[in-house]
Amino acid sequence: MTTTVTAGARRPTAPRQRGGAGRWIREHLVTMFGILALIYLFVPIFVVVMFSFNDPTGRFNYTWVRFSFSAWADPCGISGMCDALLVSLKIGVLATIVATILGTLAAFAMARHRFRGRAVANLLVFLPMATPEVVAGSSLLTLFINLGMPLGQTTIFIAHVMFCVSFVIVTVKARLAGMDPRLEQAAMDLYANRVQTFTKVTWPLVLPGIVSGAMLSFSLSFDDFIITNFNAGQTVTFPMFVWGAYQRALPVQINVVGTAMLLVALILVVLGRLISKLRAR
Amino acid sequence: MTTAMAPGREAPVTVTGTGLQVRGLVKQYGTFTAVDGIDLDVPEGSFFALLGPSGCGKTTTLRMVAGLEDPTAGAIYIDGDDVSRRRAYQRPVNTVFQNYALFPHLSIFENVAFGLRRRRQQNIKKSVMEMLELVELAHLAERKPTQLSGGQQQRVAVVRALVNKPQVLLLDEPLGALDLKLRRQMQLELKKIQTEVGITFIHVTHDQEEAMTMADTIAVMNAGHVEQLGQPAQLYENPVSVFVANFLGQSNLLRGTISGRDGDWVTAATSAGTIRIPAARCSANGADCLVGVRPEKIQVEEIGTAAATVPSGHNSVTGRVSDASFIGVSTQYQVTVAGGQELTVFSQNTGTALVRPGTDVVLHWDALHTFALDGSQDVRSGMDDPEAQ
Numbered sequence: 155m156t157t158t159v160t161a162g163a164r165r166p167t168a169p170r171q172r173g174g175a176g177r178w179i180r181e182h183l184v185t186m187f188g189i190l191a192l193i194y195l196f197v198p199i200f201v202v203v204m205f206s207f208n209d210p211t212g213r214f215n216y217t218w219v220r221f222s223f224s225a226w227a228d229p230c231g232i233s234g235m236c237d238a239l240l241v242s243l244k245i246g247v248l249a250t251i252v253a254t255i256l257g258t259l260a261a262f263a264m265a266r267h268r269f270r271g272r273a274v275a276n277l278l279v280f281l282p283m284a285t286p287e288v289v290a291g292s293s294l295l296t297l298f299i300n301l302g303m304p305l306g307q308t309t310i311f312i313a314h315v316m317f318c319v320s321f322v323i324v325t326v327k328a329r330l331a332g333m334d335p336r337l338e339q340a341a342m343d344l345y346a347n348r349v350q351t352f353t354k355v356t357w358p359l360v361l362p363g364i365v366s367g368a369m370l371s372f373s374l375s376f377d378d379f380i381i382t383n384f385n386a387g388q389t390v391t392f393p394m395f396v397w398g399a400y401q402r403a404l405p406v407q408i409n410v411v412g413t414a415m416l417l418v419a420l421i422l423v424v425l426g427r428l429i430s431k432l433r434a435r
Numbered sequence: 436m437t438t439a440m441a442p443g444r445e446a447p448v449t450v451t452g453t454g455l456q457v458r459g460l461v462k463q464y465g466t467f468t469a470v471d472g473i474d475l476d477v478p479e480g481s482f483f484a485l486l487g488p489s490g491c492g493k494t495t496t497l498r499m500v501a502g503l504e505d506p507t508a509g510a511i512y513i514d515g516d517d518v519s520r521r522r523a524y525q526r527p528v529n530t531v532f533q534n535y536a537l538f539p540h541l542s543i544f545e546n547v548a549f550g551l552r553r554r555r556q557q558n559i560k561k562s563v564m565e566m567l568e569l570v571e572l573a574h575l576a577e578r579k580p581t582q583l584s585g586g587q588q589q590r591v592a593v594v595r596a597l598v599n600k601p602q603v604l605l606l607d608e609p610l611g612a613l614d615l616k617l618r619r620q621m622q623l624e625l626k627k628i629q630t631e632v633g634i635t636f637i638h639v640t641h642d643q644e645e646a647m648t649m650a651d652t653i654a655v656m657n658a659g660h661v662e663q664l665g666q667p668a669q670l671y672e673n674p675v676s677v678f679v680a681n682f683l684g685q686s687n688l689l690r691g692t693i694s695g696r697d698g699d700w701v702t703a704a705t706s707a708g709t710i711r712i713p714a715a716r717c718s719a720n721g722a723d724c725l726v727g728v729r730p731e732k733i734q735v736e737e738i739g740t741a742a743a744t745v746p747s748g749h750n751s752v753t754g755r756v757s758d759a760s761f762i763g764v765s766t767q768y769q770v771t772v773a774g775g776q777e778l779t780v781f782s783q784n785t786g787t788a789l790v791r792p793g794t795d796v797v798l799h800w801d802a803l804h805t806f807a808l809d810g811s812q813d814v815r816s817g818m819d820d821p822e823a824q
Contacts, residue, residue, distance in 0.1 A: 336536035339503050342523040343530045344550035344599065354549075358540045 199416065206409035213403035225406035229414075232405045238395035239411060245307060245391065246376040249314035254368040256315070257322025258360075264323070265330035282320045290317065291384035298385060305387025313385050314375040321374065322367035329363025369422075376415075453514050454479035454635055455500070455603050460509035462495050469495045471659035472509070477603070477637060477652070479514075482629050484638045484650035488682070488817075492659040493639045494533075497605050500637065501530045513602055524553070529596035530605040534612055535588050537580035543567070543591055544576040550599040566594040569628070586617050593625065597632060606638045610645065622648050643683050647671070655679050657817065671729075675718040677808055680727055681817035687733075687778045688725040688814050693717075693807075703807060706774025707752040716806040723810025731781040732804040735768055738795045751799035754778065756792050770798060 205215055209222035230236035264275055282290065291313070298309050337359065341351040379393040386394060396408055457475040461468070470492040477483045485493040498504040500511055502523030511519040518526050529550065537546050547563045556562070567573040570590040572583075580588055589609060596604055606625075610618045626649050629636045640646050646653050647667040654664045655678070663670055663679045671683050680686035691705035701712045703726050710726050717724070728750075738753065745751040754772035766789060768780040778798065790796060 334534075334536060336532050336534070337538060339523070340530070340532055340536040340538070341549070343501055343503070343528075344595070345524045345553040346549070347522075347524050350553060355538060 202409055202412045203416070206406060206413045208406055208409075210406065213405070215404045215406050215409065225410045229407055229410050232399070232407045234390065235392075235395055235399070235405070235407055235411070238390045238392045241307065241389060242376055242392035245311050245314060246372050249311055249318055249375045250368050250371040252311075253315045253318035253371045254322050254364060257319045257367060257371075258326050258364050260319070261323045261326035261330060265327050279320050279323050282317050283324075287378075287380040291381035294381065295384045305385055306389050309385040309387070310382050310389060310391065313381050314378065317378075317381065318371035318374055321370050322364075325367040325370065326360065326363045329360050333359055454481070455637070456512040457496070457500070458510045458512070460496065460499060460511065461507045462492070462499060462504060463507045468659055470499070470506075473654075473656070473659075473661050475654060475661070475664070477635055479602075479635055480633045481651045482626065482636045482638065482649055484640060484646035484653045485656055486640055486643060486646040486653050486682075487656035487662075488641055491656040493641075493656045494607055496656070497530075497607055497637065497639045500603070501528055501605050502526045503530075527602040528605060529599050529601040530607060531592045531596050531609045533608045535580075535592035535609075537588055537591055537595070539580055542577050542579060543572065543583070546580065546591060547595045547598050549595065554599075562598055566598045569631075570594055570624075585613055586621065589613060589621060590624075593628065597628070597634070601634065603635045603637060606636060608639055608641070610640075610642075618645070625649065647683070655682060657682075672804075673716055673806055674727070675808065676816075677725060677812040677814060678817035680806075680808065681815070685730055685779060686727045687730060688727045688808070689772075689774075689776060689778075690810065690814075691724050691726045691807075692810075693719060693722050693724055700802075701807065706776065707754070707772040710750045710752075710805060711802045712805045712807045713803055719807050719809045721810065725808040725810055725812065725814065727806045727808060728800055728804055730767075730779040731765075731783070732800045733778070733780045733782075733798050734800065735770070735780050735782050735790055735796050735798055737790055738797055745797065745799045748802055749799040750802050750805055751797055752778075753795065753797050756790050756794045756796055759789060759792055761789060770796060772798070 205218070206225060207221050207223065208215055208218055209220050209224060210217065211219055225231070260279075263269075264272060264279075294309075294313050294316070295305075298305060303309055333356075337355055338351050341355040342348075346354055377393060378391075379397065382391050383394060390398070392411070399405060399408070455475070455477040457473060460470055460473050462470040473492075473496060475483075475496075485496060487493045495504060499506045499519070502518070502521060502525070506519055509519065510517050513527060518528075538549065541549070544563055544567075547566060548559050551559045551562060564573055564576070567576055570593065572587060572590055572594075575583060575587065580591065583591065589612075592609065593606075609625075610621050613621060622645055625636075625638075638646070638649060650667060652665065653667055653670055655662045655670060657678045662676045663674065670679060674680035674683065674686070677688065680688065689705045689707060689710070691703040691710065693701055694704040694709065695702040696714065699714050701714050701717045703710050703712060703724055705726055712726065719725075735756075752772045754770040756768055757771045757777065758769040760767045764784055766782045766784065768782060768790065770778050770780060772778055780798065
């Protein structure tokens with residue numbers, strides 16, 4: 155009995171094999187395009203990581219010579235690079251903190267309160283994002299010179315806070331807009347006073363928006379070259395150092411720093427995932 | 436409150452001063468009046484429904500009781516205390532929100548424990564688990580709200596409010612997001628929970644069947660005021676406004692003029708003939724009136740048959756069947772009566788043959804089932820519920 159059934163069931167597979175190749179391609183087309191897109195995204199990053207292990211013969215890290223840990227063993231071996239890196243990290247952290255605080259407060263005001271000029275304020279927030287960096291940088295330089303402010307870390311910091319605030323406002327406001335106002339009403343209905351409603355319901359629900367705003371701020375600040383270049387004076391940030399070094403050489407240590415930043419970002423993302431998974435359990 | 440405390444009076448609510456009383460409650464938004472001076476008496480431990488179409492002010496009333504909206508005028512008493520100036524978190528009231536408003540970042544357990552933690556109660560774990568067991572969700576205590584089905588979330592929302600043992604539980608269209616089958620099931624479950632815990636429930640809904648199934652008392656609201664307040668059967672059998680007559684079930688309304696009064700009876704002349712109405716069921720102020728009868732009270736008999744004799748004490752009108760649709764349990768007839776108006780009749784399927792369209796018939800019903808409303812009202816008032824479409 156069993157044998158006849160299986161034999162009978164096997165028979166109709168024959169016509170299915172006829173269109174085999176075309177069918178396989180049709181079924182996997184989306185996957186293949188997906189893989190191609192990922193390759194496109196990851197090849198440059200892969201090159202950065204790979205060349206951080208290179209041991210170039212000249213001053214330029216262009217061609218693959220041999221595998222080596224020498225740059226990783228001596229990341230600050232290039233004079234001035236680690237100083238520039240520290241300046242960038244310091245400005246990045248400070249600008250992020252200030253921009254996040256200011257931006258979050260502004261987002262709350264703009265999302266929650268009705269005031270005169272709210273619509274205009276909503277529009278103006280986008281202005282720093284829409285202004286070309288060259289224009290913003292040169293205008294700020296004019297402003298600082300007219301105010302008699304010495305160029306340096308302070309002016310860079312002020313400039314970075316300026317363009318980061320907009321991004322924080324937009325991300326936090328989006329988070330607030332997506333929040334059901336009844337959640338806060340439910341908290342008050344359940345005996346939470348205003349402070350408790352904020353700490354127990356509003357804050358935890360808005361926090362992801364604030365964190366992504368802060369992360370965006372840091373990467374924007376750390377990365378910025380154009381505006382910074384206008385307002386840096388004698389200060390050298392990491393992007394400026396890389397640019398400057400490129401005129402004379404391209405040391406492997408730049409790739410080491412890049413790879414390290416990548417690793418830190420990756421670890422942060424994985425940690426975030428793990429924490430939210432643990433919490434969900 | 437004390438003025439009504441005369442002993443031996445019939446209204447027990449005002450005498451005891453327990454439960455919830457609303458006096459002259461008004462809410463205005465700019466020039467728009469959402470709630471226009473309403474009075475409510477909700478006895479302690481009762482299941483009370485605020486019924487009305489969307490925009491009638493029922494949710495605004497509920498939110499004012501909860502403290503989520505500030506009244507423009509009026510007072511709200513809970514057990515004799517005026518709470519209308521207290522903040523939401525200072526009132527002995529909890530709300531089951533429309534779409535539940537469960538905290539998405541907290542587990543089911545923490546959602547239910549939220550109110551208890553704010554008030555620093557003892558034995559939180561025991562109380563929460565007891566409540567979750569009441570609705571058979573104890574095994575899901577560590578889940579997040581998004582991992583639950585709509586019906587389960589609804590139950591969590593109910594126990595999150597109930598665990599605080601409020602004096603009044605407010606339910607704002609709590610079943611609106613559920614499908615019909617689940618809604619029927621939850622109606623029975625909510626009614627059962629209410630009977631078990633004995634807390635006063637105030638239920639806001641636009642679904643008249645839901646209100647009639649669940650509530651002891653219904654306040655029918657329209658355009659910011661209470662049209663009529665009473666027990667479901669009383670509202671259905673004896674509506675005092677066209678809005679109530681049309682919003683709760685269906686009504687046949689014939690324009691008429693009051694032509695005579697004779698003891699307990701009023702007679703009204705309509706285009707279809709003279710109709711007798713019990714005086715107690717006549718709420719017309721002047722001579723103009725709308726004579727009403729529910730479609731299922733009317734009997735249809737073919738003229739010329741033996742059954743066509745009208746029993747004494749019945750009102751009767753003659754007409755011609757314009758449409759007959761067989762539904763199964765009943766047949767719905769449209770009958771055009773003298774004067775051109777159409778009456779709807781629900782005839783129960785008790786084995787009698789279908790009356791074909793075009794047949795001349797006599798319609799009769801017990802005169803006791805007739806009611807008369809004030810003639811100044813719009814006949815279509817309460818007919819189109821925008822949410823019921």
